[in-house]
Amino acid sequence: MRMAYRWLAMVLMLGLSLSSFTASAAGEFAEQKIVLQISDPNPFKQTLVLNVAGNILRHYGQDRVAIEIVAFGPGLRLLFAENANKGRIQSLVDSGVRFSACKNTIRNMGKKLGHPPELNPNAVPVTAGVVRIVDLMDKGYKLIKP
């Protein structure tokens, strides 16, 4: 019986650690937690949000900061598969930055396109971009909208 409880505890702990992975591998231990919003159609905003992410990483170091970029509305174009910034996005992902894509926007864009937009494979769909931002802020993330 005791062995069963130990196994149950180990499974629970494993499950908790896996679920917190969705927050960040470094998230729980990061000194700073930043959520960057991109929702503008202006192409310069795409460059700007990537620049800001890079600047934050350089300042704090990738092991001391958790960054998530949430894209919704017209800003979701940043996470289109063939976006001209995909190289920079991959580089940021390799440094631990996460990218979230709003499912509401994906659905609406799909209606206009006639098919779902093809997204960057690093983009993680979330139920709603603004809800994701609120949840992250509840977890101590600071919101920055360049």
Added chain:
Amino acid sequence: MKTTFKKTLIAAGVAAVMGGIAGQAQAANWLFLQGTEPEGTAARAKVWGFIQAQYQKDYSDPNASGGYIPPKLIGPDLTTQESFNVFRARVGVRGTGFPLDSKVNYFFLVEFGNNGITQPGGSFAKITDASITLNHIKGARIRMGQFKTPMSEEVYQGIAIFDYINFTSYAGQQLIERTPNQRYSSNVGPQPLPMDLSNGGLTQFDKSVSAARDTGIQIFDTFKVKNWEHSYSVMIGNGNGLNYTDNDNNKDTYLYLSTEYVFSPKGGPFRPGVKAYVWSQSGKRLLDNTNDSTYNPQEHDRKRYGIGFKYLKKPYRISGEYNKAEGMIFVGPHSPTFDMNPSVPPGNGEDGEADGWYIDLGWYIPGTKWELDFRYDEMRRLIDDPFETKWKTSTLGFQYHFNRKSRLTVNYAIRDVTAVNYGSGAGPNANLDGIGDRLALQLTHIF
């Protein structure tokens, strides 16, 4: 020679295609910069344009018998030896009309300045570019509409960033094509100043220059192999410049190949790299050269081809080209017959040949906003013809870059033009002697 040149182009193109990954280039790759937008980031409609305000002074002497020929006067109007001018004023819009699908791009540009595009016919404005590019097929982008034809990069590059004010003699005469007048139009001789414009003065062509553009369809792309970019373009067009539709049931074909080693992906049109390119275009033109009331044009071949290179890594720039022309050799805006003297056989450019080359050097002075430029160019016009002329120009220049989009360009051109088969003052040299130097200032602002 011509068949071998084309076969070489095709073979090189196949090699490039098989060796790389189709990709997008937005730097000094003019196939892309003039009509293609970066995927996923382009605006729905971005207003773009530029203004080039000029001052030019020509120091040529009048002809021995009085009067002036076009090289001694300031274009496009050819009515004076000194003038201010709004030479180019272009505004347009570009982007992706449906941002969710950035595979479809458009480019639209209108010229309001006073130059060879608008001066003939006194146009208030002229559409220079109206194109749609489809980027759906990797390795084979498709562009359709009116747009620049890939060719000599002196002409093909964006004119707003051109390091000189005037083209080389060869480019200005043989690549900026003058479309023949539909009906026979007789030449005019040298004219005195002030110019009597009741008969058009020295500008006898009645249509816009081609401005290195045509209406047609193009397939192109760039393939990236590590730091190398290999590009190709195949285009078919009406061969009628800015006049939209075909006028002779013949189509021009345009071929272009380039390969570039890119030092750094950053820099926009000034991306550092070393590039080599070859190109050709061939077509036919209708020219009515019989002085009668009957419309009876004859077809003449028009071929242009060349090879060039460019090295750019600040603070240095070195570039050069060699180009050849066969058929429809332009012999002056005052000679719509393409014939220097219709009363004698020599000097007829219909089936003549010309060639030209240049070397260009630039030094972006480190730590400053100054740039020094030097270009030497030569043209042989009507090669092996008794009226063959040789044009030599040394252009000294400097530029001051106020910022990335605004600069002042000053050029001083030292010119020497000679009819090689005649002594000083004899034959064509009676008019060519006395072609002097030219000072030019230009202020450019891109917006």
